[in-house]
Amino acid sequence: xxxxxxxxxxxxxxxxxxxxxxxxxxxxxxxxxxxxxxxxxxxxxxxxxxxxxxxxxxxxxxxxxxxxxxxxxxxxxxxxxxxxxxxxxxxxxxxxxxxxxxxxxxxxxxxxxxxxxxxxxxxxxxxxxxxxxxxxxxxxxxxxxxxxxxxxxxxxxxxxxxxxxxxxxxxxxxxxxxxxxxxxxxxxxxxxxxxxxxxxxxxxxxxxxxxxxxxxxxxxxxxxxxxxxxxxxxxxxxxxxxxxxxxxxxxxxxxxxxxxxxxxxxxxxxxxxxxxxxxxxxxxxxxxxxxxxxxxxxxxxxxxxxxxxxxxxxxxxxxxxxxxxxxxxxxxxxxxxxxxxxxxxxxxxxxxxx
Ligand code: AMP
Ligand code: MG
Numbered sequence: 001x002x003x004x005x006x007x008x009x010x011x012x013x014x015x016x017x018x019x020x021x022x023x024x025x026x027x028x029x030x031x032x033x034x035x036x037x038x039x040x041x042x043x044x045x046x047x048x049x050x051x052x053x054x055x056x057x058x059x060x061x062x063x064x065x066x067x068x069x070x071x072x073x074x075x076x077x078x079x080x081x082x083x084x085x086x087x088x089x090x091x092x093x094x095x096x097x098x099x100x101x102x103x104x105x106x107x108x109x110x111x112x113x114x115x116x117x118x119x120x121x122x123x124x125x126x127x128x129x130x131x132x133x134x135x136x137x138x139x140x141x142x143x144x145x146x147x148x149x150x151x152x153x154x155x156x157x158x159x160x161x162x163x164x165x166x167x168x169x170x171x172x173x174x175x176x177x178x179x180x181x182x183x184x185x186x187x188x189x190x191x192x193x194x195x196x197x198x199x200x201x202x203x204x205x206x207x208x209x210x211x212x213x214x215x216x217x218x219x220x221x222x223x224x225x226x227x228x229x230x231x232x233x234x235x236x237x238x239x240x241x242x243x244x245x246x247x248x249x250x251x252x253x254x255x256x257x258x259x260x261x262x263x264x265x266x267x268x269x270x271x272x273x274x275x276x277x278x279x280x281x282x283x284x285x286x287x288x289x290x291x292x293x294x295x296x297x298x299x300x301x302x303x304x305x306x307x308x309x310x311x312x313x314x315x316x317x318x319x320x321x322x323x324x325x326x327x328x329x330x331x332x333x334x335x336x337x338x339x340x341x342x343x344x345x346x347x348x349x350x351x352x353x354x
Contacts, residue, residue, distance in 0.1 A: 093125070306337075
């Protein structure tokens, strides 16, 4: 099947196309759509067969649960139970927006949607097109990122067409997304609540409302004992086809180190990519150099990460060296994804590697 692609702008939405998409969802079909984080692959979250189709289309492991998207705060209580007061405080501040919260699930949510867990992850996106589609589709839309499992998440409709254009019913093209990294996930089935996946909403922003909130210890552990609580975080996804390594250290050591590493690969005749900050890009004389953004704009860096990883696939890159982009806000999420894309391969310029 070849997916219908419909362009829909948030300012002037094509209600006929969205209603058509809503009907597809209600009939158990799959529709990809833009959100403020990345493109999502939507199916009716209350229909186990629709969820099954999502796993099949993505090639997603069946123990990796789906996030249920709603477009009305009052719908939260239809699918979740034991919702603590703190969760409502986060909802008031960050919903609609790039925050996912996990609660005990109600029976109406099939285990096929939650990867067999008795909890459910819920998000209320701020993207207007996403909200309209969710409403037209019945109010409860399971939507993981609309990529083939293992590939970087899609930030444009073109990325979705490349991965899933032949295996789903419809794609809503709303142009490039705003944030470009997946939502922050907070787990309220434990107390104090824990961040299972970093995102645009940083730990600092969450702590302003819930001082005792913490990162899931499984996230920051060494690779050998990496046991994150969100099942999806254990897979090496977000990855380009090339072998990617992060080079970490002070700028005046990282640039010469990457120059040398890249030079050796190029001499061996291998297609070699470099992910550089705007500040350093001019210092690399060879290789396919891609500028991810300025170090003074961590949101720009986050926004460009997946697009750049995918474009290296299109170039046929075999090895990629990347600078490190650690910063206190969304830089935490960028590094989390970059580390996963690199399979946690890091070279420290002071010596040592992982
Ligand atoms: P994606 O939809 O591709 O952004 O991935 C969703 C992420 O949310 C994965 O890492 C899942 O493991 C995680 N997730 C979804 N539901 C749950 C849940 N009930 N408990 C823990 N993690 C969850
Ligand atoms: Mg994903």
